[in-house]
Amino acid sequence: MATRKLNSTYSRNEQCMIGCDLTFAISMLGGRWKLLILDKLAQRKMRFSELKKEFSYITERMLTLQLKAMEQDGLITRTVYAEVPPRVEYELTDMARELEPILNQLSSWGNRQRRLTRQQV
Amino acid sequence: MATRKLNSTYSRNEQCMIGCDLTFAISMLGGRWKLLILDKLAQRKMRFSELKKEFSYITERMLTLQLKAMEQDGLITRTVYAEVPPRVEYELTDMARELEPILNQLSSWGNRQRRLTRQQV
DNA sequence: TGTGGTACATACAAACATGTAAGTAATGGC
DNA sequence: GCCATTACTTACATGTTTGTATGTACCACA
Numbered sequence: 001m002a003t004r005k006l007n008s009t010y011s012r013n014e015q016c017m018i019g020c021d022l023t024f025a026i027s028m029l030g031g032r033w034k035l036l037i038l039d040k041l042a043q044r045k046m047r048f049s050e051l052k053k054e055f056s057y058i059t060e061r062m063l064t065l066q067l068k069a070m071e072q073d074g075l076i077t078r079t080v081y082a083e084v085p086p087r088v089e090y091e092l093t094d095m096a097r098e099l100e101p102i103l104n105q106l107s108s109w110g111n112r113q114r115r116l117t118r119q120q121v
Numbered sequence: 122m123a124t125r126k127l128n129s130t131y132s133r134n135e136q137c138m139i140g141c142d143l144t145f146a147i148s149m150l151g152g153r154w155k156l157l158i159l160d161k162l163a164q165r166k167m168r169f170s171e172l173k174k175e176f177s178y179i180t181e182r183m184l185t186l187q188l189k190a191m192e193q194d195g196l197i198t199r200t201v202y203a204e205v206p207p208r209v210e211y212e213l214t215d216m217a218r219e220l221e222p223i224l225n226q227l228s229s230w231g232n233r234q235r236r237l238t239r240q241q242v
Numbered sequence: 243t244g245t246g247g248t249a250c251a252t253a254c255a256a257a258c259a260t261g262t263a264a265g266t267a268a269t270g271g272c
Numbered sequence: 273g274c275c276a277t278t279a280c281t282t283a284c285a286t287g288t289t290t291g292t293a294t295g296t297a298c299c300a301c302a
Contacts, residue, residue: 036144048280060279060280084268085278086280109146
């Protein structure tokens with residue numbers, strides 16, 4: 001996402017893992033808000049301001065950054081309408097929709113796993 | 122993993138997302154080396170030093186941290202043998218093994234997605 | 243007495259992610 | 273002219289993760 005300096009182990013690690021499709025996929029979902037955004041947009045396309053209202057805690061800056069990253073990653077499309085005040089709509093791509101069933105499985109795994117680890121504590 | 126300070130939005134966000142099984146699951150896999158470790162241990166149980174050899178770039182500190190986190194998350198078990206020099210073996214739990222098919226799907230999605238975004242660039 | 247191997251731990255520093263606060267452009271309505 | 277609305281942007285501060293370097297306990301073996 002951000003430009004990364006070319007020094008030392010940080011970038012070497014990146015080279016080493018860049019070949020892994022799984023790491024590639026997970027890194028797209030790792031942002032602090034991306035899964036929530038994905039979830040909301042799965043229901044319907046939404047404007048910037050609508051998304052902002054949905055997550056009362058997110059700041060405009062973070063929303064902008066995460067949406068931009070998700071657009072670059074091919075998870076969402078961004079449509080600008082030349083109006084004033086401006087209107088911008090965000091929508092899931094087909095690829096992002098293909099994620100849904102997989103993420104549902106992960107979610108149900110997470111639920112089971114959570115019950116287990118709770119018991120031990 | 123690390124102790125987190127209780128101020129401001131950081132922890133509020135955490136509260137807000139802590140109810141999400143999917144976020145819970147993804148956060149277990151997000152570490153820089155966890156997926157690789159998971160992948161190696163899927164083949165067979167391994168000693169600390171064996172894992173170290175497998176990933177030539179990882180530092181001992183990072184390996185320790187990630188293994189500790191994965192143990193706490195119930196992904197692996199840690200068995201210590203009272204010998205000198207010490208011997209410690211790491212092994213996947215049943216829950217971690219249930220992840221495999223899901224992660225395979227994610228990986229193949231990542232592969233397709235990567236081809237797509239490559240084409241656009 | 244000294245060296246070697248294993249599986250860590252600790253102190254410190256760099257890189258990265260996120261948050262806070264404030265500002266911008268465009269224009270329709272008052 | 274002034275204000276409001278929308279979707280951002282910028283500068284700066286804080287929090288979190290990862291990396292570097294070094295040290296430690298244990299005891300067998302030379």
